[in-house]
Amino acid sequence: MRALWLNFQDALRGLWKGLRQWSGDAAYETYLACAARKRGAKPVSAAEFYVEQLNRKYSRPNRCC
Amino acid sequence: MKRLLQILVWMAVAALGAVALSTIALHRGEPISATWFVLAAVCSYLVGYRLYSAFIAAKILALDNTRATPAERRDDGRDFVPTNKWVLFGHHFAAIAGPGPLVGPTLAAQFGYLPGTLWLIVGAVFAGCVQDFVILFCSIRRDGKTLGEMARDEVSKRGGFISQLAVFAIMVILLAVVALVIVNALKSSPWATFTLAMTIPIALLLGVYLRYLRPGRVMEASFIGVALVLFVVVAGQWVADSAAWAKVFTMSGITLTFAIIAYGFAASALPVWLLLAPRDYLSAFIKAGAIFSLAAGILLVRPQIRMPPLTRFIDGSGPVFAGKIFPFCFITIACGAISGFHSLISSGTTPKMIQREGHARFIGYGAMLLESFVGVMAMVAACAMTPGVYFAINSPASIVGATPAAAAATISSWGYPLSAETMTGLAHAVGEQTLLNRAGGAPSLAVGMAQIFSSTIGGDRLLSIWYHFAIMFEALFILTVLDAGTRVGRFMIQELGGRAWKPLGRMNWMPSILLSSAIIVGAWGYFLYQGVVDPLGGINSLWPLFGIANQLLAAVALVVATTILMKMGKLKWIWVTLLPMAWLVIITMTASYQKIFSANVRIGFLAQATALAAQLAAGRVTAAKVVETQRNIFNLRLDAVVTAVLAAMILVLLVEALAQWYAILSRVRKPVLRETPYVATQWAEGD
Numbered sequence: 001m002r003a004l005w006l007n008f009q010d011a012l013r014g015l016w017k018g019l020r021q022w023s024g025d026a027a028y029e030t031y032l033a034c035a036a037r038k039r040g041a042k043p044v045s046a047a048e049f050y051v052e053q054l055n056r057k058y059s060r061p062n063r064c065c
Numbered sequence: 066m067k068r069l070l071q072i073l074v075w076m077a078v079a080a081l082g083a084v085a086l087s088t089i090a091l092h093r094g095e096p097i098s099a100t101w102f103v104l105a106a107v108c109s110y111l112v113g114y115r116l117y118s119a120f121i122a123a124k125i126l127a128l129d130n131t132r133a134t135p136a137e138r139r140d141d142g143r144d145f146v147p148t149n150k151w152v153l154f155g156h157h158f159a160a161i162a163g164p165g166p167l168v169g170p171t172l173a174a175q176f177g178y179l180p181g182t183l184w185l186i187v188g189a190v191f192a193g194c195v196q197d198f199v200i201l202f203c204s205i206r207r208d209g210k211t212l213g214e215m216a217r218d219e220v221s222k223r224g225g226f227i228s229q230l231a232v233f234a235i236m237v238i239l240l241a242v243v244a245l246v247i248v249n250a251l252k253s254s255p256w257a258t259f260t261l262a263m264t265i266p267i268a269l270l271l272g273v274y275l276r277y278l279r280p281g282r283v284m285e286a287s288f289i290g291v292a293l294v295l296f297v298v299v300a301g302q303w304v305a306d307s308a309a310w311a312k313v314f315t316m317s318g319i320t321l322t323f324a325i326i327a328y329g330f331a332a333s334a335l336p337v338w339l340l341l342a343p344r345d346y347l348s349a350f351i352k353a354g355a356i357f358s359l360a361a362g363i364l365l366v367r368p369q370i371r372m373p374p375l376t377r378f379i380d381g382s383g384p385v386f387a388g389k390i391f392p393f394c395f396i397t398i399a400c401g402a403i404s405g406f407h408s409l410i411s412s413g414t415t416p417k418m419i420q421r422e423g424h425a426r427f428i429g430y431g432a433m434l435l436e437s438f439v440g441v442m443a444m445v446a447a448c449a450m451t452p453g454v455y456f457a458i459n460s461p462a463s464i465v466g467a468t469p470a471a472a473a474a475t476i477s478s479w480g481y482p483l484s485a486e487t488m489t490g491l492a493h494a495v496g497e498q499t500l501l502n503r504a505g506g507a508p509s510l511a512v513g514m515a516q517i518f519s520s521t522i523g524g525d526r527l528l529s530i531w532y533h534f535a536i537m538f539e540a541l542f543i544l545t546v547l548d549a550g551t552r553v554g555r556f557m558i559q560e561l562g563g564r565a566w567k568p569l570g571r572m573n574w575m576p577s578i579l580l581s582s583a584i585i586v587g588a589w590g591y592f593l594y595q596g597v598v599d600p601l602g603g604i605n606s607l608w609p610l611f612g613i614a615n616q617l618l619a620a621v622a623l624v625v626a627t628t629i630l631m632k633m634g635k636l637k638w639i640w641v642t643l644l645p646m647a648w649l650v651i652i653t654m655t656a657s658y659q660k661i662f663s664a665n666v667r668i669g670f671l672a673q674a675t676a677l678a679a680q681l682a683a684g685r686v687t688a689a690k691v692v693e694t695q696r697n698i699f700n701l702r703l704d705a706v707v708t709a710v711l712a713a714m715i716l717v718l719l720v721e722a723l724a725q726w727y728a729i730l731s732r733v734r735k736p737v738l739r740e741t742p743y744v745a746t747q748w749a750e751g752d
Contacts, residue, residue: 021455022155024283033650054337059556061409063549065165065237
């Protein structure tokens with residue numbers, strides 16, 4: 001029973017993580033993780049990243065008919 | 066033993082699909098349950114995915130999971146982001162699912178349920194899914210290059226230019242036709258107009274919230290937004306019931322046209338975070354919810370399909386749009402079976418985010434199957450209505466008459482019984498003044514959806530709320546396409562214009578932004594206005610034009626795919642892309658020819674223009690209508706020219722490709738495949 005409960009919790013956690021990635025909520029965290037791995041220039045702030053990401057996304061076809 | 070069991074299970078799925086397909090194909094007389102449609106579609110998709118996509122993945126593309134994808138090699142946390150395959154499937158599906166698979170099948174239902182349903186299923190399995198999958202694969206192997214770049218590199222420079230032009234043409238016509246669908250859904254409807262108008266301040270509020278208060282917290286902002294949108298759907302009823310407020314939000318087609326043009330300009334010129342992006346978030350959540358609810362509703366209610374398998378209008382005399390079943394059924398269905406626009410998504414964001422090459426099958430092929438299923442659900446919703454009601458909603462006044470009595474008499478004379486009381490009662494039940502002459506597919510789909518939803522929750526009491534929820538969902542969905550498309554069109558104009566005059570190419574220079582926004586909005590706004598004042602209802606001219614442009618782009622994508630397969634040495638399997646390409650060329654060419662040259666005035670642009678010119682010359686047009694008639698003549702000739710240009714583009718590309726193929730096959734030229742070199746993945750299996 002406990003194993004079943006733990007599996008259920010894992011599934012919920014996975015679903016929540018997937019939903020955050022799909023919606024874009026996790027985009028800044030992903031960017032920070034990547035910046036940390038690359039150790040390049042100082043990462044931009046969350047607000048700057050958000051606007052920059054939107055400008056890129058909506059400059060090419062991203063919604064179909 | 067396990068293998069034998071698997072074979073038996075798949076044989077059972079295939080047999081069930083065959084039985085379901087035969088049932089919907091051979092059934093005559095009494096209404097048939099929608100369950101057969103769901104079974105036929107799902108079983109065909111499962112077999113197509115299990116066998117055909119696996120064959121393409123293994124034998125033709127040879128997907129290689131040991132090869133690093135662009136997301137791994139170029140991971141930058143911005144564009145190139147390795148993404149879980151289920152999440153990317155959701156992203157890709159949200160991007161490809163637009164209003165097309167909802168509107169196209171609804172319009173094609175005038176031929177009966179059978180032709181459209183069969184094309185939705187067969188077209189998706191053998192053409193649409195193949196296109197999306199192969200183009201996604203090609204782009205992954207080329208560092209996420211776009212369709213235009215691949216056409217230039219693999220076919221010819223002219224090929225690249227043609228695909229850019231095709232994208233621009235489809236964008237202009239698409240935006241005009243989807244805007245026309247909104248106008249026809251909102252005109253004279255204060256409830257629907259209020260609801261949609263309120264989504265603008267809601268989007269602005271979310272924009273400010275996401276930019277300044279909680280940057281990037283998309284989910285919490287979207288939940289607030291969805292709650293507010295649902296509230297305004299209900300509040301719309303109070304507006305419609307108030308004489309003063311109803312007057313404010315009761316608009317004619319022309320007024321709505323200018324309002325939407327002004328909105329498109331604002332969405333293109335304003336910062337993207339303020340209006341466009343938050344609306345897109347709202348739309349994505351509502352879209353996912355509504356599509357899921359429709360599927361669940363159909364499964365629960367299992368409505369009876371009242372439309373016959375074939376109607377008398379397969380002869381081309383249909384009131385919704387004119388033209389015979391071939392080629393117009395295929396042109397009209399468009400996105401639910403195959404959409405050229407998808408190739409832009411498959412060569413856009415998705416290839417930059419895919420973790421493994423092997424995921425391309427699930428994402429490219431699988432997401433298109435789901436899109437096709439959305440089309441089948443739209444067909445079910447449209448065909449669950451009585452045929453008389455369907456034709457009354459979707460036919461223009463010039464054909465069925467403008468009053469319930471006239472429409473009922475005309476439609477009943479076609480053999481589809483309808484009483485005036487049915488139409489007035491239905492309009493009253495959904496909270497509208499009238500449902501007559503609402504061409505475009507959105508209102509009839511909304512009625513169909515509302516009937517399914519209200520059979521699940523709320524009964525007739527909630528029919529009006531469900532109807533306006535469905536209209537809001539469709540319009541919100543369409544406005545997202547409209548503002549995102551207008552903005553992309555603006556960028557294309559800036560990019561192309563910048564070659565002629567450098568300052569125009571400066572993306573952040575305000576005069577350039579305003580000028581290019583005005584040009585793109587003016588282009589689709591012109592076609593929209595033309596559709597609104599068209600005496601035949603606009604959809605008759607514009608939807609086929611959109612279908613031709615969309616299928617043209619699909620033909621471009623399949624030409625590129627075929628060329629690449631040929632260069633890969635897969636000559637034996639080339640039919641996988643060559644046959645759908647040939648089919649698309651045949652239907653776009655036939656439809657283009659008929660739209661330009663048909664002697665039937667309801668089909669041929671030139672014949673209609675000539676007929677109007679003859680009426681004008683004979684003095685049979687009243688003085689008040691002379692200017693309008695002259696404008697209609699000009700518009701029809703313009704439509705003929707646009708169709709001819711689209712057809713010429715595909716012919717030029719085809720000639721370019723044939724020259725390239727001949728050179729490869731005759732060994733005159735050594736095929737050069739412009740793939741990025743192999744790099745082994747650093748990720749362990751299962752990452």
